[in-house]
Amino acid sequence: MSAGYKLNVLLNLYHQFRERIPFRHWRKSKPAVPVSQKPNEVKESRFERLVREYYGVEDIKNITDPVKKMWVEWSLQTVERGHCVKDIVSQHTSLEGKRYLDIGCGHGGFVVAFKQAGVSEAMGIDINPTWIECSKALAEEYHIEMPCYQKDILKSDDIDELGMFDIITCNDVIEHVPGPDAAINHIARLLKPTGLLFMEIPNKFSAAFIKSDGHFKLFGITLLPKWMADRYFNHYHPDLRHSVRYKSLGYYINIFSLEGLECEILNLRHISEETNKEGRLQKIQEMMEDCKQQAATFEGDMPMEIKGKVIRRVSTITSLFERQFNHYIALKENDERQADSFADHLILIFGEDFWRLIVKHQKSIFVNPS
Ligand SMILES: C[S@@+](CC[C@H](N)C(=O)[O-])C[C@H]1O[C@@H](n2cnc3c(N)ncnc32)[C@H](O)[C@@H]1O
Secondary structure, three states: OOHHHHHHHHHHHHHHHHHHOOOOOOOOOOOOOOOOOOOOOOOOOHHHHHHHHHHOOOOOOOOOOHHHHHHHHHHHOHHHHHHHHHHHHOOOOOOOOOEEEEEOOOOOHHHHHHHHOOOOEEEEEEOOHHHHHHHHHHHHHOOOOOOEEEOOOOOHHHHHOOOOEEEEEEEOOHHHOOOHHHHHHHHHHHEEEEEEEEEEEEOOOOHHHHHOOOOOOOOOHHHOOHHHHHHHHHHHOOOOOOOOOOOOHHHHHHHHHHOOEEEEEOHHHHHHOOOOHHHHHHHHHHHHHHHHHHHHOOOOOOOHHHHHHHHHHHHHHHHHHHHHHHHHHHHHHHOHHHHHHHHHHHHHHHHOOEEEEEEEEOHHHOOOOO
């Protein structure tokens, strides 16, 4: 399937969804609620020690490797990030008295945030035993009761015993799971008929991520097929396992639909309210231009096959953006409204680093699995 065809599919989906989404804003809500119960001031908490040891870092305040620094900071901000997502979710449903599950809970901050916000039961599951230990350490520090279990979202036996939930979050997880379709099937089974699922997924076409991907800061890796991305990654990190597989937004929406789920793309709300879309598009254009230059002088000392693929994929996508951007400029001359709508689409596809989705069962076809 060509990139142009995929883009057209997305464009159609975008128009379909745009029609149905009220232009309320969610980004304008305060970005993070300050944590009300900070853990007691201690020199180094058990949670911090576990994070530090996991990444093999001596002193978390002095990390020279930029990738490790990014990961450690991201890990330590788990509760703040949890509160951001809790704020978004609470605009779509009440939290009070609800049963909540975080899938791929990582360090446990989301479970802490939702429990603090008043859900009746908050639970986390993750495949990684170290992160489960971290979540438990965090729960102790916050004096919060929140069961966290080592479980694989791909295993029916693991999830069947959990019951069903009113609210589920799955933040930056689905791209790490080898079978996203099976995972979404299981998530649909865990979600009550009236339940709500929040998902955040990185966007492989985001100009910023093409330039430097959000996981390892590698140029162009988001545009490669998984097997080639693995080889690219292992060239720089031979001792680590590369688990990320980037899919298009249309791919996920299609799976939701096959599972009887419907989704709202939250990004469209704030994009449609941006006051300087032209400025935003120009920034994306500058970044795409940088990527084009970088592809032209790409010097990675990796096998030619991978290097060639990176260069070709980046060139294809940057040219595609260029053509679409020129189309936008032409539209502006003739039809301001159409141009405005097209700008939203361009920002969604090439400007947003993450898609944020609210997913629910389509009411008419929900079948209770139990
Ligand atoms: C990028 S981290 C995100 C962690 C957390 N959701 C957050 O946003 O801070 C991805 C998480 O997904 C977990 N994960 C990957 N595959 C999984 C699976 N099959 N079942 C459960 N968790 C999984 C990983 O162990 C990791 O903690």
